[in-house]
Amino acid sequence: MESETDVVQVSQGLLQGRKTTTKSGGPLLCFQGIPYAKPPVGPLRFKPPQPPEPWNGIYKAQEEPPVCPQHENGVFRGQEDCLYLNVYTQEINPQNLKPVMFWIHGGGFVIGSGNTDMYGPDYLVDAGVLLVTFNYRLGVLGFLSLDNEDCTGNMGLKDQVAALLWVQQNIESFGGDPNNVTIFGESAGAICVSFHMVSPMTKGLFHKAIAQSGSALNHYAYTFLSKSRSFAVGQRLGLKTKDEKELFSFLQNVDLEKLVKEAENIIARVENTSGLRIVFVPTVEKVVPGQQPYLAQHQEILLKNGQFHHVPYMTGTVTHEGMINLRAIVRKPQLLKGVNDHFENVLPRQIRDALTDSQIQELCNKVKKFYFQNSPITMDNVASYSDLNTDMHIAAGVCLAAKYVARSSSFPVYFYNFSYDGLLGCGKMSMGPKAAILSGPYHGDDLGYLFRLGLYDPDLDPDSNEVKVRSKVIALWTNFAKTGNPTPHRTPELPIEWLPFTPQNERYFFIDEQLYMGTYLRNERMAFWENIYQLAKL
Structure with a gap:
């Protein structure tokens, strides 16, 4: 009342x-x-x-x-x-x-x-x-x-x-x-x-x-x-x-x-x-x-x-950020023909503007080889196309910003990857019933584990994995807001310490059914895009 x-x-x-x-x-x-x-x-x-x-x-x-x-x-x-x-x-x-x-x-x-x-x-x-x-x-x-x-x-x-x-x-x-x-x-x-x-x-x-x-x-x-x-x-x-x-x-x-x-x-x-x-x-x-x-x-x-x-700075990604850019293709796979025919338009405008036509073509060839082994993009290798969009549009910039902050900040940097794929994934839900062509969370799926989704708020079993993961995320985010440290002390809910990301040791905290630390997430892919950014002087 x-x-x-x-x-x-x-x-x-x-x-x-x-x-x-x-x-x-x-x-x-x-x-x-x-x-x-x-x-x-x-x-x-x-x-x-x-x-x-x-x-x-x-x-x-x-x-x-x-x-x-x-x-x-x-x-x-x-x-x-x-x-x-x-x-x-x-x-x-x-x-x-x-x-x-x-x-x-x-x-x-x-x-x-x-x-x-x-x-x-x-x-x-x-x-x-x-x-x-x-x-x-x-x-x-x-x-x-x-x-x-x-x-x-x-x-x-x-x-x-x-x-x-x-x-x-x-x-x-x-x-x-x-x-x-x-x-x-x-x-x-x-x-x-x-x-x-x-x-x-x-x-x-x-x-x-x-x-x-x-x-x-x-x-x-x-x-x-x-x-x-x-x-x-x-x-x-x-x-x-x-x-x-x-x-x-x-x-x-x-x-x-x-x-x-x-x-x-x-x-x-x-x-x-x-x-x-x-x-x-x-x-x-x-x-x-x-x-x-x-x-x-x-x-x-x-x-x-x-x-x-x-x-104190916390940043991170979800596993399949790039799926948000594939909404139309998931619904109409025939659109991939246009992607293959005009692959240069996949590249960001800022990068193309900084390069000559021959450099653009050379870059297209490098990207095709790196992500697709020079094969055409089809629904059979759409996971690689999602990886390209993840890196190009979001992950590379997030990672580079974290490196710059960690290099000179007087406070810690905490980097996560949200990898849980559950019923509260609102990003995947927004793409429609055909969206689930890749397992793992899509861009925006972490939001359902922070907020009560007014448009979609299912009654979940308190013992469900979704509720347990949501409790972990809420604890991590609010601990950080309270203390500047997402794991100020170990608890049954948060049993491991989230170690900072540093230039010498790029540590990542993986948020899934189980929490764990890893290092050098998407390492080769991030290095690939850092080189491109340097080439384009972005």
């Missing part, structure tokens, strides 16, 4: 949430839909987030907020007034302030939200942490850049900074510890975590970081083409101009739904690619007088030079 919480004082005024229970029956206080910035509408479209307005009376923080505008599978949803966050905890007056876990949702920078259809707080809150989830601007609204003072870009990342600032100012009112904040995210959310590690804007706003299946070094995590893509959007919407100010004024006032849809469509027409269709993403900013840039130098330079926030 639900009731209202006590009234809480935050910087904008008084608010009140609702009391309910977690799935296990434990206490759960929900404060949902709290504005952390002004609505980014009208003249604030494409602008940095502004401090939220105060209110009179008691704000009812009892319903999930609207999602930020997005277009998925032909359906548009969301509204521009979307910069809200949610706070979940067991109690607002604990004897000791609780560690704060600040979740950054994924979705390729174009879809998703912090809402409970994917990210129910139950299991994390039961483990004694305070959870914050939130929405940030996506796609063209969050990452348009004209590389000038009108539109510097990275607004979606700056929204996240605004949410972190709100946490610093207000989380103690909910019983959270502003001096113990762990940022964590998956996929695009992990990329955001990685960018926050190197941005001067985030200094002091978090104290630990977890990047799941992503890093700022993934090739699709950034672009140098923001400006040309911005003009391409204007042209598709009917404005042919070379004037930046005219374009900016036009895009600030154009119909929201048209803007979001056309921005998503340009990459297939403007750029020669058959890979990931992620158009507007983070970028290095032009330094503008009077404005602090979120990112003024390329992230690899900063990581390589040790210019990042030195905090």
Whole structure:
């Protein structure tokens, strides 16, 4: 039975949430839909987030907020007034302030939200942490850049900074510890975590970081083409101009739904690619007088030079990350003909742009030999195609970022591989009934072992392997948030020590029915891609 919480004082005024229970029956206080910035509408479209307005009376923080505008599978949803966050905890007056876990949702920078259809707080809150989830601007609204003072870009990342600032100012009112904040995210959310590690804007706003299946070094995590893509959007919407100010004024006032849809469509027409269709993403900013840039130098330079926030860092992958890129092929194997006929388009755009035509062909030959022994790609060797996508799109960048951090950080780096294949694998489920062509988890399958999946929440036998693995994952993640060490002491649930990843000893913690340590995961494959990155000077 639900009731209202006590009234809480935050910087904008008084608010009140609702009391309910977690799935296990434990206490759960929900404060949902709290504005952390002004609505980014009208003249604030494409602008940095502004401090939220105060209110009179008691704000009812009892319903999930609207999602930020997005277009998925032909359906548009969301509204521009979307910069809200949610706070979940067991109690607002604990004897000791609780560690704060600040979740950054994924979705390729174009879809998703912090809402409970994917990210129910139950299991994390039961483990004694305070959870914050939130929405940030996506796609063209969050990452348009004209590389000038009108539109510097990275607004979606700056929204996240605004949410972190709100946490610093207000989380103690909910019983959270502003001096113990762990940022964590998956996929695009992990990329955001990685960018926050190197941005001067985030200094002091978090104290630990977890990047799941992503890093700022993934090739699709950034672009140098923001400006040309911005003009391409204007042209598709009917404005042919070379004037930046005219374009900016036009895009600030154009119909929201048209803007979001056309921005998503340009990459297939403007750029020669058959890979990931992620158009507007983070970028290095032009330094503008009077404005602090979120990112003024390329992230690899900063990581390589040790210019990042030195905090305990956890990162990792799942076994078959690359299966997310094979969704269409699983449904229509005949699409493999196009892959074989135009294999060069499989390579990331950033790599192709850095090479001559002859170098691209030479690289294609190397990749074909390394992954396929020069055989055509078919459904019989699709596992190798999944490995290629795993390494090229995710694992190589995650591994390289971990090496850079471990090389100069004053804190430990913990690297995992999630290898359990169970009923809570939401990534595999989202691909449909034909997806299970490879055993092992797919991209996103780890999420079902951290969050209560509102869209899919089966009642499981407490003795099932799924429940046991979920308990292990929750303990590892919350131990890290509490202490900076995922295994501060051995328990029957966590019987082995998770040893740090170092440049001298690349240790990996394998999360499966049984937990175990290993070394040099995907070693030959990672070395192959490091050589390619050096060739392309990425």
